[in-house]
Amino acid sequence: MNIVCIGGGPAGLYFALLMKQHNPAHDITVVERNKPYDTFGWGVVFSDATMDNMRQWDKATADEIEQAFNHWDDIELDFKGEVIRSGGHGFVGIGRKKLLNILQARCEQLGVKLVFETDVNSDAEFPDADLIIASDGINSRIRTLHADVFQPELVVRPNRYIWLGTNRLYDAFTFVFEKTEHGWFQAHIYKFDENTTTFIVECPEHVWLAHGLDTATQDESIAFCEKLFAGTLRGYPLMTNARHLRGSAWLNFQRVKCEQWWLKNQHGAHVVLMGDAVHTAHFAIGSGTKLAIEDAIELTRLFLEMGDEPERIGDVLTRYQELRSVEAVKLQNAAWNAMEWFEVCGERYCDTLQPPQFMYSMLTRSQRISHENLRLRDAAWLEGYEDWFARTRPAPVGFESNTPLAPASEAQAAPVSGATVPPMLTPFTVRGLTLKNRIVVSPMAQYSAQDGVVGDWHLMHLGARAVGGAALVMVEMTSPTHRHGFDGRISPGCPALESDAQQAAFKRIVDFVHADSDAAIGIQLGHSGPKGSTQLGWDAIDEPLPDGNWPLVAASQVPYGEQNQTPQALTRADMDALRDAFVAATRRADAAGFDWLELHCAHGYLLSSFISPLTNQRTDEYGGALENRCRYPLEVFAAMRAAWPQDKPMSVRISAHDWAPGGTTPADALAIAKLFNAAGCDVIDVSSGQTTRAAQPVYGRMYQTPFADRIRNEAGIATMAVGAISEADHANSIIAAGRADLCAVGRPHLADPAWTLHEAAKLQSQAITWPRQYLSGRDQLYRELARQKAALAPANPAQAAPQPIANATAATV
Numbered sequence: 001m002n003i004v005c006i007g008g009g010p011a012g013l014y015f016a017l018l019m020k021q022h023n024p025a026h027d028i029t030v031v032e033r034n035k036p037y038d039t040f041g042w043g044v045v046f047s048d049a050t051m052d053n054m055r056q057w058d059k060a061t062a063d064e065i066e067q068a069f070n071h072w073d074d075i076e077l078d079f080k081g082e083v084i085r086s087g088g089h090g091f092v093g094i095g096r097k098k099l100l101n102i103l104q105a106r107c108e109q110l111g112v113k114l115v116f117e118t119d120v121n122s123d124a125e126f127p128d129a130d131l132i133i134a135s136d137g138i139n140s141r142i143r144t145l146h147a148d149v150f151q152p153e154l155v156v157r158p159n160r161y162i163w164l165g166t167n168r169l170y171d172a173f174t175f176v177f178e179k180t181e182h183g184w185f186q187a188h189i190y191k192f193d194e195n196t197t198t199f200i201v202e203c204p205e206h207v208w209l210a211h212g213l214d215t216a217t218q219d220e221s222i223a224f225c226e227k228l229f230a231g232t233l234r235g236y237p238l239m240t241n242a243r244h245l246r247g248s249a250w251l252n253f254q255r256v257k258c259e260q261w262w263l264k265n266q267h268g269a270h271v272v273l274m275g276d277a278v279h280t281a282h283f284a285i286g287s288g289t290k291l292a293i294e295d296a297i298e299l300t301r302l303f304l305e306m307g308d309e310p311e312r313i314g315d316v317l318t319r320y321q322e323l324r325s326v327e328a329v330k331l332q333n334a335a336w337n338a339m340e341w342f343e344v345c346g347e348r349y350c351d352t353l354q355p356p357q358f359m360y361s362m363l364t365r366s367q368r369i370s371h372e373n374l375r376l377r378d379a380a381w382l383e384g385y386e387d388w389f390a391r392t393r394p395a396p397v398g399f400e401s402n403t404p405l406a407p408a409s410e411a412q413a414a415p416v417s418g419a420t421v422p423p424m425l426t427p428f429t430v431r432g433l434t435l436k437n438r439i440v441v442s443p444m445a446q447y448s449a450q451d452g453v454v455g456d457w458h459l460m461h462l463g464a465r466a467v468g469g470a471a472l473v474m475v476e477m478t479s480p481t482h483r484h485g486f487d488g489r490i491s492p493g494c495p496a497l498e499s500d501a502q503q504a505a506f507k508r509i510v511d512f513v514h515a516d517s518d519a520a521i522g523i524q525l526g527h528s529g530p531k532g533s534t535q536l537g538w539d540a541i542d543e544p545l546p547d548g549n550w551p552l553v554a555a556s557q558v559p560y561g562e563q564n565q566t567p568q569a570l571t572r573a574d575m576d577a578l579r580d581a582f583v584a585a586t587r588r589a590d591a592a593g594f595d596w597l598e599l600h601c602a603h604g605y606l607l608s609s610f611i612s613p614l615t616n617q618r619t620d621e622y623g624g625a626l627e628n629r630c631r632y633p634l635e636v637f638a639a640m641r642a643a644w645p646q647d648k649p650m651s652v653r654i655s656a657h658d659w660a661p662g663g664t665t666p667a668d669a670l671a672i673a674k675l676f677n678a679a680g681c682d683v684i685d686v687s688s689g690q691t692t693r694a695a696q697p698v699y700g701r702m703y704q705t706p707f708a709d710r711i712r713n714e715a716g717i718a719t720m721a722v723g724a725i726s727e728a729d730h731a732n733s734i735i736a737a738g739r740a741d742l743c744a745v746g747r748p749h750l751a752d753p754a755w756t757l758h759e760a761a762k763l764q765s766q767a768i769t770w771p772r773q774y775l776s777g778r779d780q781l782y783r784e785l786a787r788q789k790a791a792l793a794p795a796n797p798a799q800a801a802p803q804p805i806a807n808a809t810a811a812t813v
Contacts, residue, residue, distance in 0.1 A: 001026050001310055004126045005133040006142060008032030008114070010044075011275030011292035012135035013103035018057060018300040020110040023308060029113040036104070036116045042165045042199075042241070043192025044099060045173075046290040048090035057297055064102045069094040070191050074172035077362065078232055082355040086363060088377030091173055093192040099289070121145075127267040130310040133274050135292070138254055140277035150273060151259035159343050160213070160250040161202040161283075162221055168236035170197055175362065176232045177350060183207035184346030187229055188283060199238055200283060201225045204346060208250060218242075218249040253339065256280040257332065261321040270313045272320070274299070279328045282339035285366055291328060298324050334366040337706075341365035348713045353738055356388050361737040367702060371423075371732035386420035389736060421767040424731040425760060428471070428741055430682050430718065432647030433595055435471035435742075436518055437768065438735050439756045442722060442746035443474040443524040443598070445494060447536040452482045452489065452496030454505045462509050465749055466517040467771045469756030472742070473519050475506070477526040477600050480585035485577055487550045488527030488606065493536050497525070497585040503592050510593040518769055523589050524653070525582060525640075526600025529609045530554040530567040553578075555609040555632075556617040561693050567609075569618070578606075579636050586640045590648070597644050599637055602655040603690035607633040611672065612655070612691045614663045626668055630675050641680045651720065652676045653685035656707035659695040666707055670714055677717040684711050685720040685744065702730055709739035720744050728759035761785055 003019060005012035008030050016028045048071075055062040070093045076085045107114060123132050123142050134142035143150050174189040185207070188200040208214065213221055222238050242249060256279055262272035275292035302316045302323075341362070349358055363369060374382045425437045441462075448457040458475075466473045475495070479488035482496035489496055496502055506523070513521045528534075533549040534542055544564055553574060554567035570578070582599075589597055601607040609615040610622060616629050623629060637652060644650055654676075656669035664672075673684045686708035689695045697703070704723035712719040721740035725731055731743040748755045760768045761781050770778045 001130040001308060001313075002128055003028045003131045003133065004129045005030040005135055006120045006123070007134070007136035007140075007275070007277070008034070008100070008104070008116075009135055009137065009275055009292060010099065010103065010289050011277075011295055012133055013100065013107055014061075014293055015133055015135070015274065015296035015299060016112045017061065017103065017107045017110055018296060019303065019308075020107070020112050021058060022300065022304060024111060026308070027113075029115060030107060031115045031118050031120055033119050034116065036114070042096065042163060042196065043093050043190060044096050044289040045091055045093050045190055045192075046293070048092065050290050050293060051092050053297060054293060057300070058106070061102060061106050064106070065092075065094060065099065068098050068102065068193070070193065072172055072191070075363065076170075076172040076174045077355070077359045078174065078176040079350075079355050079358055080177075084355060084359045085172060086359070086374070086378045086381045089173070091190070093190050093198075095193045095196065096289075098193065123265050123269065123271045124267065126269065129267075129269045131313055132265075132269050132271045134271055134277050135274040136277055138256060138276040138280055140273065142271060143258070143273055143277050146263055146265075146271070149260055149263045150278075153255075153257045153259070155255040155257075157253045157255065157282075157339060157343065158205045159202055159339075160205055160208040160252060161200055162225065162240075162250050163242065164199045164201065164222065164225065164238045164240055166197050166199045166233060166236050166238050167195060168197060168233055169195075174232075176229060177345075178228050178231075179350065180207070180211065180228065182210035184350045185228055186342060186345070187225075187232070189232075199225075199229075201229070202342060204343065207346070213250060214248065216248075221249055253282055254280060255282070255332070255336070255339075257329075261325065262317040264314070270317055272299070272317055279332060281331055281335040284338040284342050285331070285335035291331060294327070295324060298327075333700075334368045338366040340706075344710075348710070349738075352713055356385055357736070357738050360385055361739075364733055364737050367733075370729045371736060372729045383420050385736070386422065389423050390421040390426055422728065422732050422760070422763055422765050423736040424728060424743065425765060425767045426735070430649040433520060433649055435520060437469075437471045437756070438742050439470040439472075439731065440720060440742050440744040441465045441468075441470045441473040441749050442744040443476045444746050444750060445476045445490065445537055447491055447493035447538070449493055449495040452479070452494075452498070453502050454495050454509065458495075458505075459509050459512060462521065463512050463516070464753035466513040466519040466521065467774075468749070468752075468754035469758075469760065469768055469770075470519060470745070470749070472596060473513065473521050474596070474598065474744075475509075475521070475523040475594075477524045477528075477605070478585070479527055480525055480581040481527065481578065485581060486527070486553050486574070488529075488532060488578075490528045490532055491534050491536050492545070492548075494528075497523070497588050497592075498581070503588045506589075506594075507592040514593065517771070520595040522596025522598060522651075523592075523594045524598040524600050525585050525589070526653075527578065527582075527606035528552075529604070529606030530558065530560045530564065530615070531604050533565065554606060555615060555622070555629075558609070558615045558617060560604060575622075575632055575635075579639050582636050583639045583643045586643045590643075590645060594648075596649050596651070597640070598651040598653060598685060599633075599640060600653050601633050601637075602653045602685075602687050604655075604692065607636065608655060608691055612658055612664050614658060614660060614692050614694075626671055627675070630672060634675060634679050637676060637681065638679050649682040650680070651683035651685050652681050653687055655688050655691050656686050656704070656711070657688040657697075658691045659689045659697045660692050661694075663691065663695075666710060669707060670711055673711040673715040673717055673719075677715055681717065683718045683720055683742065684708075684715075685722065686711055686740070687722050700724065701726070702734065705734055705739050708734075709737075712740060713738065718742070722746070728763055731759075764789075 005016050012030050016030050020028050074085050074087045170191050176187040178185050185203045191197045226238050258278045274295045276288045299320050302320050306316050428435045479496040481488045482498045532552050552565050552567035553570050556569050557566050559566045610632050611629050616623050622632050658664045688704050689697045701724045705721045708719040708721040718741040720742040721734050722744040725743050726748050734740050
């Protein structure tokens with residue numbers, strides 16, 4: 001093949017040398033705008049895993065890089081006068097110029113043609129090429145020229161950063177945070193050769209403007225940073241090698257993402273984007289070098305696998321985009337999380353979190369590194385953090401009185417001591433209620449009530465989960481109205497709390513939970529609104545009944561779907577009646593003995609229909625601005641709070657994101673949470689979506705937790721995280737980082753009523769009570785899990801040392 005690589009960065013050079021090494025018959029040219037062996041920039045970082053990958057594909061290049069790189073395992077935080085260090089992370093740092101020089105020399109050695117000081121404006125300049133690699137950087141001319149095909153999405157982020165260097169040498173990947181009168185600055189610092197360290201300074205736009213850095217010269221900006229970070233620089237100056245830049249030395253990060261990665265041009269050549277031209281990853285998760293190198297490796301691998309004849313190029317590129325785009329999106333999503341953390345940390349975390357928790361939050365910011373992943377990297381640090389976390393709170397309720405594990409024989413593997421308490425098993429106190437741990441059984445519709453009355457199924461369902469280890473068991477959404485007024489049930493199988501019979505049935509369940517478990521029990525009150533009168537969940541969820549429908553009401557005459565009824569808009573008299581019904585149900589909930597009350601204002605039900613602009617079309621004082629749309633839900637909440645005992649907690653579930661154009665946004669959710677906080681709400685139960693059939697959620701593990709995180713740390717109210725939390729590792733990460741105070745676990749509890757007990761057993765933690773009737777089963781489970789763990793342990797203890805996690809980069813922390 002005749003191959004041309006436009007751009008002499010890591011992507012173009014590494015692909016050129018790999019393909020030439022594979023088949024010397026290929027005619028390969030790299031065209032670069034800069035001079036030979038000349039480049040700009042400081043150090044770049046990638047992971048041990050990326051280095052291992054390079055070693056497999058071209059040992060000669062890897063050997064040269066290894067002689068020049070700096071390797072370290074530690075991350076260090078300098079924050080509020082404390083220095084905290086964690087190890088086991090595995091980074092490689094090397095000067096960008098040195099890396100490119102190595103790749104250039106290797107290309108020349110293999111016979112790749114290098115053409116320097118040549119600008120390329122179009123792929124049409126190479127009419128004889130079979131394959132053109134457009135690795136021409138973040139401002140790719142080739143991508144711009146064919147934007148209609150590549151469909152790039154370019155997002156400019158708000159933070160400002162300046163890329164500097166210093167001769168002060170650091171022995172860890174170091175993060176330093178400094179507060180000024182206008183806000184916080186942070187420095188990302190890593191050594192990349194024997195004399196030099198990269199020193200990136202970052203801050204929010206408003207802080208940058210407040211300090212007048214928008215009008216500062218490059219020298220003035222450097223002097224400002226030297227003074228601000230004098231404590232860590234220890235007299236060493238900061239340097240720049242970007243004197244060639246015009247204007248401000250402060251930059252905004254641009255996220256690049258392309259819908260299409262390749263095309264066939266008018267001359268028949270296949271043109272494929274690579275490296276920063278097709279995707280960028282924020283420096284908070286490393287550098288684009290990792291992505292660029294792995295792009296080159298993957299495309300080479302596919303040519304080796306599928307054939308490198310010109311007629312195979314189209315098939316190879318199709319497969320390349322299918323595979324590589326998935327991996328790129330994974331890393332970009334992690335980078336996005338990490339980037340957003342640094343964008344908001346000054347306003348969200350710096351002033352509220354203590355240094356140990358701030359360190360934990362920073363290490364797990366991308367959500368690619370979890371609680372147990374940290375244990376693999378640095379068990380001593382994590383155990384110290386768990387101890388700190390537990391010591392700042394009272395011991396778990398009932399822990400001291402828990403029956404010790406039965407002794408195991410010498411032939412059996414005894415459980416570990418469980419000396420530290422996992423964060424999810426620490427207690428949580430709100431008003432007069434102390435929950436024994438942080439796990440909540442989500443309210444989950446059972447569609448099994450008869451005429452609004454719960455029965456034996458609910459006693460079994462809720463009772464089994466109450467003895468299964470969770471601290472709080474929530475009853476499914478229960479309507480305050482049934483036969484007398486507007487029926488607020490979702491389906492004929494849903495419960496209500498309007499009659500003495502319904503109250504007595506609930507009291508039977510509450511009494512069982514209180515007598516036979518150490519769990520608390522709560523009830524969620526809500527009116528179905530436009531989503532009522534629908535079929536049972538296992539028949540056709542959210543679809544109307546084939547017959548026997550009852551009238552629906554909502555904020556406005558907006559049906560949930562084409563087949564659903566059009567609800568009647570509530571009048572003021574209707575609103576008064578429903579408010580009073582909620583209050584009456586609240587009093588009945590207290591009389592039944594419930595410990596916790598939640599008001600459902602999410603998922604498109606009645607009160608949610610007021611809050612979302614997609615369903616509220618009112619022109620009176622209950623429509624329009626967000627404050628007006630929240631007026632009636634707040635009125636209902638205030639009336640319920642007044643009727644609910646002051647020593648009992650009350651929460652509100654909200655949809656923090658409608659996932660649809662024109663709907664509620666996370667910023668709106670923050671404002672909503674502040675309004676309920678001011679009204680006396682104790683906990684915001686943070687869900688999202690289900691307000692409109694047009695919603696297009698972006699699913700993933702813990703995908704709703706960032707909404708809970710923002711509300712908790714910016715609105716200053718406790719939150720409950722919910723959504724794709726399926727293992728202890730998730731819950732521990734959320735609680736330990738301060739992203740939420742409670743974790744509501746739904747579907748896993750449907751599959752396993754004792755989910756919490758079993759997850760604690762996997763951790764070999766004894767910081768949880770088991771029913772006395774099940775103690776022998778507990779002991780056997782712990783011993784069996786300990787045996788399994790011992791069987792998987794390496795025979796050589798040296799092999800047990802924490803190893804870098806595959807694909808973990810400086811960026812994945």
